Amino acid sequence: MKITKVAKAGTLESNDILIMVKPNELGKTELELESIVMQQFGEVIEQVILHKVQEMGIEGISIKAQDKGALDYTIAARVETAISRAI
Numbered sequence: 001m002k003i004t005k006v007a008k009a010g011t012l013e014s015n016d017i018l019i020m021v022k023p024n025e026l027g028k029t030e031l032e033l034e035s036i037v038m039q040q041f042g043e044v045i046e047q048v049i050l051h052k053v054q055e056m057g058i059e060g061i062s063i064k065a066q067d068k069g070a071l072d073y074t075i076a077a078r079v080e081t082a083i084s085r086a087i
């Protein structure tokens with residue numbers, strides 16, 4: 001599946017994450033992550049996001065994530081919602 005427009009999900013409130021997605025003209029997956037817990041959980045957050053993208057069969061996507069301490073299931077839900085809005 002391909003992303004056709006820009007979309008977002010989530011907020012910048014505590015314990016949440018803001019996910020913004022847009023089409024990537026190069027056809028690859030790009031991820032830009034900002035997090036208040038980057039040193040402790042940055043790799044895990046990236047894995048959760050990229051796993052959800054792969055699980056949904058998405059190609060050619062740019063993702064910007066601004067995390068404020070969200071749990072894994074919240075991150076996955078926000079990614080899924082943003083992608084669903086962008087298809």
